[in-house]
Amino acid sequence: MVTVTFDKVRKAFGEAVAIPSLDLAITSGEFVSLLGPSGCGKTTTLRMLAGLEQPTAGEIMIGERTVNNLAPSERDIAMVFQSYALYPHMSVRENIAYPLKKRGVPKADRPAMVQAAADLLQLGPLLDRKPRQLSGGQQQRVALGRALVREPKVFLLDEPLSNLDAKLRAHMRAELIELHRRLGKTMVYVTHDQLEAMTMSTRIAVMQGGELQQFATPAEIYHRPANTFVAGFIGTPSMTLADGEITMDQGRPVLKLGTLPLELPANHLSERPEGTRRVTVAVRPEDILIGTGSFRANVRLVEPTGHESIVLVNAGDVGFTVRVAGDTVLKAGETIPLDLRRERIHVFDRESGRRLN
Numbered sequence: 001m002v003t004v005t006f007d008k009v010r011k012a013f014g015e016a017v018a019i020p021s022l023d024l025a026i027t028s029g030e031f032v033s034l035l036g037p038s039g040c041g042k043t044t045t046l047r048m049l050a051g052l053e054q055p056t057a058g059e060i061m062i063g064e065r066t067v068n069n070l071a072p073s074e075r076d077i078a079m080v081f082q083s084y085a086l087y088p089h090m091s092v093r094e095n096i097a098y099p100l101k102k103r104g105v106p107k108a109d110r111p112a113m114v115q116a117a118a119d120l121l122q123l124g125p126l127l128d129r130k131p132r133q134l135s136g137g138q139q140q141r142v143a144l145g146r147a148l149v150r151e152p153k154v155f156l157l158d159e160p161l162s163n164l165d166a167k168l169r170a171h172m173r174a175e176l177i178e179l180h181r182r183l184g185k186t187m188v189y190v191t192h193d194q195l196e197a198m199t200m201s202t203r204i205a206v207m208q209g210g211e212l213q214q215f216a217t218p219a220e221i222y223h224r225p226a227n228t229f230v231a232g233f234i235g236t237p238s239m240t241l242a243d244g245e246i247t248m249d250q251g252r253p254v255l256k257l258g259t260l261p262l263e264l265p266a267n268h269l270s271e272r273p274e275g276t277r278r279v280t281v282a283v284r285p286e287d288i289l290i291g292t293g294s295f296r297a298n299v300r301l302v303e304p305t306g307h308e309s310i311v312l313v314n315a316g317d318v319g320f321t322v323r324v325a326g327d328t329v330l331k332a333g334e335t336i337p338l339d340l341r342r343e344r345i346h347v348f349d350r351e352s353g354r355r356l357n
């Protein structure tokens with residue numbers, strides 16, 4: 001089992017710097033997602049690990065080996081792409097066997113290896129079909145089978161589910177979790193879909209502008225975002241982000257959010273502000289309480305989704321996004337009481353965006 005390390009890895013395309021300096025250490029057996037908006041550098045990072053792009057500077061290691069100068073075929077990795085890239089004229093069996101043939105695995109050993117991969121992915125009944133006779137999900141499974149047949153040390157997956165419809169994606173997510181559990185191999189997964197990253201990963205590397213914003217478990221990314229970018233990016237609907245000021249009053253931090261004064265728990269901040277601190281505050285939709293509390297809020301919009309509704313309200317001069325149970329009766333235009341779960345309020349430095357609590 002093998003660790004993957006990026007040590008001060010830089011990637012420039014001519015004048016344009018895609019990745020300024022990336023440090024990332026992936027532990028053996030992890031499922032790590034590289035997550036971020038379009039252009040953040042996640043595919044470039046994966047392609048450098050695969051050997052499809054050469055880093056401009058820095059070192060990439062797989063296990064004990066520096067792989068910078070190794071060809072993709074020498075790295076003991078397997079990659080699954082968004083387009084499954086199956087050979088249309090070959091059967092499923094031949095597609096899965098192809099990497100074995102290419103690597104000179106003796107012909108007599110191949111059928112058992114193909115069968116093992118097919119069993120793992122429940123492809124047994126499909127082995128004699130051609131790719132065009134398979135559904136999208138089945139084709140994706142064949143692509144996975146082809147990747148795992150030669151038992152690579154590390155699996156690299158580049159948005160492998162993005163061509164599937166929503167229902168099949170959910171199904172394949174569950175299959176990938178299962179597969180990772182059974183194989184116990186290191187997997188690096190590129191996606192811009194936070195649901196995929198949140199549900200499958202042991203840790204998520206959130207990237208933006210070529211820089212790593214946070215590398216942590218899904219729960220930590222959700223409950224303790226490291227900065228305002230991660231706070232705004234993770235979670236659907238997004239957190240409410242608003243500017244405020246914090247001053248200490250008799251040992252307690254008091255947050256002024258627009259015109260709303262909010263006393264925070266005494267130990268809420270990891271450092272005591274001197275004087276008045278300019279902050280950005282983030283609040284999850286489920287951490288806003290409606291129908292209780294001392295603030296008055298005006299309901300602007302109610303979006304029922306069935307089991308819950310997303311409600312936009314104004315309180316003071318701040319617009320909040322609130323998640324309520326689907327049976328909550330609310331009408332646009334009405335005035336309601338509102339409160340915030342104080343202990344769940346995320347506080348960031350307004351200039352640097354860094355987390356303060």
Ligand code: ATP
Pocket residue numbers: 013016018036037038039040041042043044045192
């Ligand atoms: P997406 O989700 O859209 O695929 P991404 O996060 O995977 O985005 P990358 O493809 O890694 O982003 O691109 C990172 C940056 O590097 C972008 O600004 C992109 O335009 C640039 N880039 C990527 N490949 C090349 C290339 N071959 N030549 C020049 N610039 C490139």
